[in-house]
Amino acid sequence: MQLTTGAKRFLGLVASVAIVYGAYYAWQHGLIGKHGDTQPAALDVGNNSQSAPATPSTDQGTTQAATQQPTQQPIPASFTPNADTRQQILQNHVVRISVENPSEPIYGETNGTPHGFNYEFAKLLFGQPEFNANGPIRIDTHHEVNAYKDVPRQLLASDNGVPAVDIAMDGLTFPDNTPSGVLYTNPYLDDFGYALIVRKGSPLHSAADLAGKTVGILQGDPDVKAFVTRQLPNTQFVEVNDADDQFITKVIDGHQVDAFIYDYPFAVESIKGSDLKFAQTKLDGSSISYKIGVRANDQNLLVYLNSAIGRVKQTPAYLDLLRKYFRSDQADVIAAGNGEHTYAVKRGDTLNTIAAAQLGAGARYRDIQRRNNLPNPNLILVGEQLIIPVR
Structure with missing residues (x-):
């Protein structure tokens, strides 16, 4: 059956409306991008799941891959601003x-x-x-x-x-x-601090060993510069740019510095898999929040x-x-000496309760933390052998 010109125009209008509505529906429901956005990823929902605190020590670090260039996402049309x-x-x-x-x-x-x-x-x-x-x-x-x-x-x-x-x-x-x-x-x-990073086998074990030495610090970090100037007045320091991911390893192994002082939380990944170690995971007098x-x-x-x-x-x-x-397996810990003993961490233990039971005072948890070169008092695992200092 041959359609009249009017009928053809009517059917064309209906088709156009259907296409426009279909595109609008897809746009509203994230099937196509808004303002050039790609389709959003699935909702990554926060949760309150609480796993048991006692688990064996495992290396759960994520291998760093090449990252995309930073991009600022445009604000989608569906976004509703609010002064609050x-x-x-x-x-x-x-x-x-x-x-x-x-x-x-x-x-x-x-x-x-x-x-x-x-x-x-x-x-x-x-x-x-x-x-x-x-x-x-x-x-x-x-x-x-x-x-x-x-x-x-x-x-x-x-x-x-x-x-x-x-x-x-x-x-x-x-x-x-x-x-x-x-x-x-x-x-x-x-409850973290600045870490002292050295080569494996280095004779440097603490801040007391740094007199007359050259220490690397992060360029442009006024906090660590103030800390080194205040706490280590007899030490020379060199500011190092972190543009290279291996900046700590290169300046230490290249003998440009004798040691490096850096925020422990960032240092964990920075030296992972290298020949470097944490002589001290938290230097006395340092505190990072x-x-x-x-x-x-x-x-x-x-x-x-x-x-x-x-x-x-x-x-x-x-x-x-x-x-x-x-947690890091590159923290240096000296074996137990005279008068010291080891303690196996049990489920429900904290450094405070261990100190109270083993040293007679919960306040001495810092002594156990320092003796075991722990960067933070919460980083203990069930079954871990801690060295208990002399009572």
Whole structure:
């Protein structure tokens, strides 16, 4: 049957409407990109699962692969801005995090897939009731910068008046209002310090051995520079750029420096698999606390983040993360001597309870930590043999 011209036009209009509606439906449901975005990854939901604290020591580190160039994602049309950033996170079911990539083992990507302590901690954090009461929150870390100092600065950037990110996370140690207009939460990672890194077989065992020696430190880190200047006045130091992933290994093995002093949490991955070792995982007088940055006008978000951080740090899941990312088999420990003995860690033990039972005072847990070259008092495993110093 031959259609009239009017009928053809009518059917053409119907087809056009169907195509437009189909495209709109696909766009709304993430089947095609918005503003050039690729299809979003499946929701990575925070959880509150608590695994048993007692597990054998295993090497669970992630091998670093080539990372993609940092890219700033455009704000999708479906995103609803809100002057209250916490409410914005809740209503959009996503938290946009400023990160430095790579900054192993704190954060990294393998073929575009994020990993690292901060990423897994963020899933625990935004799985807390303060944030997930109305549904899971997606962790969006595709807001990357190449330099540490630019991580909090990105909080002050905007896209057509909408802030580019919600929070900043990358082992931040800046004081409040640095940069101007940024505040910081309570620490989400603390009780670590600066590590003393040397060659295997080196005669350097402690800070006392560094007099007259040349020590490498990270270029552009005012905190470690102040620490070395204050604590090691008889030591020469050389600032080293970290553009090369093997920067510590190269300057020590190249005999440019006798030792290197670096944040322990980052040093774990930096020397992994090398011929270097931790002469001391935590130098006396050093203390490192990493915090989350927010905009100064986000006081409401700051309060809720502090509440959630406190709760997460009390969970077995948090301890599992510490042990997964920050245990190292390259810590040097001298064998037990006269008057010392060993103790096998049991399920439910803490350094405090071990010190109370073995040394008569829980406060002496630091003595056990120092004697066993532990970077953090939480990094003990069931079955591990600890050397108990003389009572």
